[in-house]
Amino acid sequence: MNAVLQYAVQGLAAGSFYALAALGLAIIFGVLGVVNFAHGAFYMLGAVTAAVLLDSFNLSFWGSLLVVPVLMFLFGVVVERLLVQWLLQLDPLYNFLLTFGLTLVLVELVKQRYGVSGLPYRLPGVLSGRVDLVGIVLPRYQLFVLVFSGGICVLVWLVMTRSRVGMIVRAATEKPDLARALGINVGRWVTPVFGFGVALAGLAGVLAAPFRAITADMGDNFAIILFAVVVIGGLGSIVGAVVAGFMVGLVEAFGQAYAPTFSQIVIFVMMALIILVRPAGLFGLKETTA
Amino acid sequence: MTESVIAESPVTGADAPVASSNPRQRWALLAAGLVAALALPWFVYPPVATDIAALALFAVALDILLGYTGLLSFGHAAFWGSSAYVTGLIATHSGVPFPVAVVGGAVFAMVLALPIGYLSVRRSGIYFAMVTLAFAQMVYFIGYQWSGLTGGENGLQGVPRNFFGIELVETDSFYFYYSALPILLLGMWTAWRIVHSPFGRVLVSIRDNTQRARALGYEAEKYKLLAFVLSAGLTGLAGGVFAINHGFVALTELHWSTSGEVVLMTVLGGIGTLWGGILGAFLTVTLSDYLTSSGFDGIDLVTGSVFIVVVLLFRRGIWGTVRHQWLARQLRRESSRRSTGSIGRTRR
Numbered sequence: 001m002n003a004v005l006q007y008a009v010q011g012l013a014a015g016s017f018y019a020l021a022a023l024g025l026a027i028i029f030g031v032l033g034v035v036n037f038a039h040g041a042f043y044m045l046g047a048v049t050a051a052v053l054l055d056s057f058n059l060s061f062w063g064s065l066l067v068v069p070v071l072m073f074l075f076g077v078v079v080e081r082l083l084v085q086w087l088l089q090l091d092p093l094y095n096f097l098l099t100f101g102l103t104l105v106l107v108e109l110v111k112q113r114y115g116v117s118g119l120p121y122r123l124p125g126v127l128s129g130r131v132d133l134v135g136i137v138l139p140r141y142q143l144f145v146l147v148f149s150g151g152i153c154v155l156v157w158l159v160m161t162r163s164r165v166g167m168i169v170r171a172a173t174e175k176p177d178l179a180r181a182l183g184i185n186v187g188r189w190v191t192p193v194f195g196f197g198v199a200l201a202g203l204a205g206v207l208a209a210p211f212r213a214i215t216a217d218m219g220d221n222f223a224i225i226l227f228a229v230v231v232i233g234g235l236g237s238i239v240g241a242v243v244a245g246f247m248v249g250l251v252e253a254f255g256q257a258y259a260p261t262f263s264q265i266v267i268f269v270m271m272a273l274i275i276l277v278r279p280a281g282l283f284g285l286k287e288t289t290a
Numbered sequence: 291m292t293e294s295v296i297a298e299s300p301v302t303g304a305d306a307p308v309a310s311s312n313p314r315q316r317w318a319l320l321a322a323g324l325v326a327a328l329a330l331p332w333f334v335y336p337p338v339a340t341d342i343a344a345l346a347l348f349a350v351a352l353d354i355l356l357g358y359t360g361l362l363s364f365g366h367a368a369f370w371g372s373s374a375y376v377t378g379l380i381a382t383h384s385g386v387p388f389p390v391a392v393v394g395g396a397v398f399a400m401v402l403a404l405p406i407g408y409l410s411v412r413r414s415g416i417y418f419a420m421v422t423l424a425f426a427q428m429v430y431f432i433g434y435q436w437s438g439l440t441g442g443e444n445g446l447q448g449v450p451r452n453f454f455g456i457e458l459v460e461t462d463s464f465y466f467y468y469s470a471l472p473i474l475l476l477g478m479w480t481a482w483r484i485v486h487s488p489f490g491r492v493l494v495s496i497r498d499n500t501q502r503a504r505a506l507g508y509e510a511e512k513y514k515l516l517a518f519v520l521s522a523g524l525t526g527l528a529g530g531v532f533a534i535n536h537g538f539v540a541l542t543e544l545h546w547s548t549s550g551e552v553v554l555m556t557v558l559g560g561i562g563t564l565w566g567g568i569l570g571a572f573l574t575v576t577l578s579d580y581l582t583s584s585g586f587d588g589i590d591l592v593t594g595s596v597f598i599v600v601v602l603l604f605r606r607g608i609w610g611t612v613r614h615q616w617l618a619r620q621l622r623r624e625s626s627r628r629s630t631g632s633i634g635r636t637r638r
Contacts, residue, residue, distance in 0.1 A: 035416050092416045101597025108590035224427045227420040268428035
């Protein structure tokens with residue numbers, strides 16, 4: 001029982017990274033219609049930036065949690081203005097290919113600058129060690145990740161459903177033409193939304209920094225699992241991205257515990273089953289954009 | 291006018307395959323291509339020449355899906371790599387001549403393509419790209435985990451090059467090129483036949499307007515699946531030859547970067563042209579070979595930048611651009627001839 005709970009927390013913590021990043025991916029897809037291949041690279045950049053900030057400016061983990069998403073937001077804005085925006089009117093496959101090229105460039109640049117071995121990152125003292133919850137011992141950091149990213153997801157959900165900005169973004173996602181007809185300048189939201197999605201990927205990267213090996217290629221497999229996550233959750237569905245993110249984290253953790261050989265493969269089998277049974281994904285309503 | 295229409299068309303329908311109006315031009319082109327293929331190892335280091343030819347068939351096979359069916363497969367490394375492994379295993383353990391092993395690899399790729407294709411063609415557009423990518427990653431992990439068979443990260447080593455009893459050692463690469471070329475040319479001819487057959491026409495109609503094709507009674511999913519499996523088979527032929535050429539199969543062949551690389555070749559050369567893929571493979575391999583030999587170790591930097599530039603500024607690709615200019619010029623010439631003719635009539 002104890003072991004099961006530990007795996008569950010571990011899985012949910014890993015799932016937090018997927019959930020946060022997939023949330024960013026889903027929002028970007030919703031508003032821009034872009035499937036951002038570079039999302040894994042942005043996640044990697046978030047972790048690398050945190051490590052570099054700690055190393056060069058002695059910026060603490062808490063500082064990074066705040067600063068890195070802002071930096072990544074700005075980076076996302078630059079990427080959108082410089083590259084992505086030119087292809088928004090065309091088939092989404094063009095931006096998929098563009099962001100694929102961008103991924104190769106970003107990963108290679110980091111590799112050239114920081115090498116292939118992992119960058120070190122130490123955990124703040126408060127978060128290291130374990131907590132004893134009525135006899136069940138759990139790593140403190142995993143619990144923190146879980147609570148923190150759960151909080152962010154709820155916050156994003158509240159903003160999306162309760163605030164004016166959220167309503168505009170949702171309207172722009174679901175019925176861009178109607179939103180325009182009602183006098184909403186949809187185009188104005190495109191750049192900030194892209195930046196926001198990138199910031200979420202970067203935030204996931206910061207959270208992963210003390211937890212995973214920080215290397216240039218840490219985002220490679222991450223990006224593809226993210227795609228599986230959004231296919232399972234239903235691309236364009238915000239709730240679906242988060243739920244599927246946590247689900248995939250759980251499946252991965254239990255897979256690693258009980259069938260380590262198949263832990264990665266199980267995720268894709270899960271995706272195959274979803275495609276068979278519910279092609280639009282768990283929370284997808286219908287096939288959007290062919 | 292035509293310019294803007296084609297420029298706005300989706301990636302997967304960059305240019306409708308225009309049945310070359312002039313058969314003489316087409317034959318001239320084919321003859322030139324054949325001469326180039328035969329002459330290649332005289333100008334390029336023979337093992338590299340074989341790589342070029344194999345990757346050219348890979349790109350052509352991908353173009354059947356991307357250019358003519360409107361499906362971007364981002365998981366073709368699964369078929370390329372698995373055929374490479376199967377070919378290597380057959381050649382190592384059975385001692386059959388390598389062309390037989392290559393055919394075995396291609397058959398395996400087609401068998402693998404059946405379930406993956408069956409699931410993937412249920413989604414279209416960007417979803418198709420994501421789903422194929424994810425399935426290919428699954429195949430990658432299987433190759434990685436099943437190290438008893440594949441050698442895992444060490445790769446599959448010591449694949450022999452047995453050509454009907456003759457052992458072609460490393461120094462025989464020049465002859466190996468010519469022994470492998472017929473297989474690859476056969477593959478390209480098959481691709482050409484597929485694209486120019488009634489079946490190929492149906493694929494194009496599905497690409498351009500799936501619903502109308504369905505309304506006409508064509509079961510789009512079945513056609514897409516068949517195109518997928520055929521494309522995987524041709525990819526398998528290419529992957530098998532590649533494996534024999536290197537005498538070694540690395541896990542990279544299954545990795546998504548390989549899928550991306552072949553997409554780049556196809557897009558760089560020009561989607562929906564077949565010739566474009568060949569040109570793209572030639573340019574990409576020569577460039578990366580040149581960069582490696584000059585001691586530059588950041589090929590991805592160049593590959594990624596080329597990708598970005600091509601997608602932003604050059605979506606028709608090299609071959610596509612040349613063909614477009616050519617066709618536009620012919621169109622202009624024709625229309626000007628017609629208009630001067632009519633002016634002449636009115637004056638009279």
